[in-house]
Structure formats: structure tokens, C-alpha cells
Amino acid sequence: MILYYSASGNTEHIARILAKKLDDECLDLRERIRSHDYTEVCSQKPFVICAPVYVSEMPRFLRDYIKRLPFRGSREVYYVFTCGVKEGIAGALAETITVRKDMVYMGHTGIAMPSNYIVSNMFPAPTHDKCVQLIRDAEKKAEETAEIIKNGGRLVSYKVDPISKALTIPLNAFWSKFMQPTKKFFTTDKCVGCGKCSKVCPLNNIHMENKRPVWEAPCAHCMACISNCPTEAIEYSDITQKKEKYHISKYLDKTGG
Numbered sequence: 642m643i644l645y646y647s648a649s650g651n652t653e654h655i656a657r658i659l660a661k662k663l664d665d666e667c668l669d670l671r672e673r674i675r676s677h678d679y680t681e682v683c684s685q686k687p688f689v690i691c692a693p694v695y696v697s698e699m700p701r702f703l704r705d706y707i708k709r710l711p712f713r714g715s716r717e718v719y720y721v722f723t724c725g726v727k728e729g730i731a732g733a734l735a736e737t738i739t740v741r742k743d744m745v746y747m748g749h750t751g752i753a754m755p756s757n758y759i760v761s762n763m764f765p766a767p768t769h770d771k772c773v774q775l776i777r778d779a780e781k782k783a784e785e786t787a788e789i790i791k792n793g794g795r796l797v798s799y800k801v802d803p804i805s806k807a808l809t810i811p812l813n814a815f816w817s818k819f820m821q822p823t824k825k826f827f828t829t830d831k832c833v834g835c836g837k838c839s840k841v842c843p844l845n846n847i848h849m850e851n852k853r854p855v856w857e858a859p860c861a862h863c864m865a866c867i868s869n870c871p872t873e874a875i876e877y878s879d880i881t882q883k884k885e886k887y888h889i890s891k892y893l894d895k896t897g898g
């Protein structure tokens with residue numbers, strides 16, 4: 642069974658390629674996370690957890706969900722991370738969670754894709770051509786990954802050194818607490834009050850007031866609201882206005898995906 646969370650479609654796209662190649666079912670965890678639904682998942686085939694990378698690890702809300710979720714059937718778990726550059730320490734932390742669940746960690750892989758983190762000036766959005774190329778390469782890597790999983794092999798990635806791990810864990814805690822404010826989100830006149838942003842928020846933290854979204858804390862800055870807005874009406878501070886709003890669906894027809 643392939644389980645995934647995806648804000649702007651990258652991870653979903655990879656999860657679906659894996660499901661197709663492995664002839665397995667694909668489960669979107671968004672609604673379950675939103676509604677705190679911990680109904681057990683059952684599969685005789687290995688579990689494959691697909692997640693984006695946030696500040697070098699899997700999203701903390703997803704990590705907490707996986708920790709509590711009961712798994713039945715297969716004891717083997719693979720992880721497939723999509724990231725803008727590198728998966729950081731995501732694999733090392735995933736291994737710890739898996740072992741604590743008394744399951745078998747079958748390794749992880751990181752798949753570079755266009756970065757959806759458009760609310761920071763530190764990370765420039767990739768150009769259109771670069772996005773197309775990244776997605777094409779990612780699709781290839783997903784197919785290779787599926788082949789390894791199909792043959793029962795382990796996914797091998799680089800080894801995380803203890804210093805990076807020791808530095809990243811507090812950085813991530815700091816980032817999650819102080820660097821993801823919601824007060825800078827706003828909507829422009831393009832907002833039609835459809836409420837989609839509220840429905841896609843994995844933390845259920847956006848509510849509608851007078852047909853306009855209101856963001857509450859905590860926010861994971863996952864970009865689901867910005868990426869999925871049908872009229873591209875959501876902006877963040879003065880950072881996003883000149884940036885292309887990223888969602889993979891804008892590129893799929895151009896990659897044959």
C-alpha cells in the first residue's frame with residue numbers, strides 16, 4: 642500500500658507512479674490527518690510512505706500521524722521523499738519511527754522535484770523549463786524505485802552524519818515554532834470565496850469568514866492553500882506576488898505524465 646501526503650502534487654504524482662508500477666493501492670492521507678482518523682491500514686504488500694521534505698525532514702504533522710497509525714499485514718516499510726534539493730535527515734528519522742513501531746525499515750530514496758516553497762526569498766522558484774526537466778527525471782527515478790521495491794530490495798541512500806542530524810533537529814524545531822507565521826497570508830480581489838484553501842489545509846487551520854479565508858496557527862507552511870487556489874488569489878507578504886504559483890498539474894501534460 643502506498644500512503645502519501647502532498648501539498649502541491651509532487652508527492653502524489655510519484656505515489657501514483659509507484660502504485661501503478663507495483664499494482665498496489667494508493668491512499669491519500671490528507672483527510673485522515675485533518676480528521677484525526679487513525680483507522681488501521683492493512684496490506685499484505687510492503688507499505689510505501691511518500692512524503693515531501695520540510696526543512697530536511699518529513700512534515701512534522703505527517704510524522705506524528707504515522708507514529709500513531711496502526712499498520713496490519715506486512716511489516717516492511719519503504720519511504721520515498723520528494724524534495725527541492727535533498728532529503729536531509731528525513732530517512733534517518735523515518736528509520737527511528739519505523740523501528741519504534743516494531744516494523745522493518747526497508748530504506749528510503751529522495752527524489753528531486755520543483756520546490757514549492759515560494760514564501761521565502763531564500764529559495765528562488767525554478768524556471769518553467771527547469772520544472773519540466775525535474776519532473777521528467779523524477780518520473781524516471783520513481784520507476785526505478787518501483788522496480789527495486791517490486792524485487793523486495795532495499796532502497797539505499799547516503800548515510801546521514803551525526804553532526805548534520807544533531808544540528809538539523811533543533812533547527813527544525815526552531816523553524817516550526819518561529820518561522821511559519823500565518824499573519825502574512827492574504828487574498829487579493831481574485832478570491833471568489835470558494836473555500837478550497839480551507840478544505841486542503843492538512844491541519845484544518847483555515848476557516849472562512851465573510852467568504853474569505855482566515856489563517857490560524859499552527860501552520861506548517863506546506864503551501865497547500867497557495868498551490869491549490871483555483872484563482873491564484875492567495876499571496877504571502879510581498880514575496881509571492883511576482884512568483885509563479887507552483888502546482889505540478891501545470892506541467893504534467895508537458896512531461897507526458
Ligand SMILES: Cc1cc2nc3c(=O)[nH]c(=O)nc-3n(C[C@H](O)[C@H](O)[C@H](O)COP(=O)(O)O)c2cc1C
Nearest residue numbers: 648649650651652693694696697725726727756757
Ligand atoms: C515548508 C517547506 C520546507 C521545505 N524544505 C525543504 C528542504 O529542507 N529541502 C528540500 O530539498 N526541499 C524542501 N522543500 C521543497 C519540497 O520538499 C518539495 O517541493 C516537495 O516536492 C513538495 O511536495 P508536494 O508537491 O507533494 O507538496 C520544502 C517545502 C516546504 C513547503
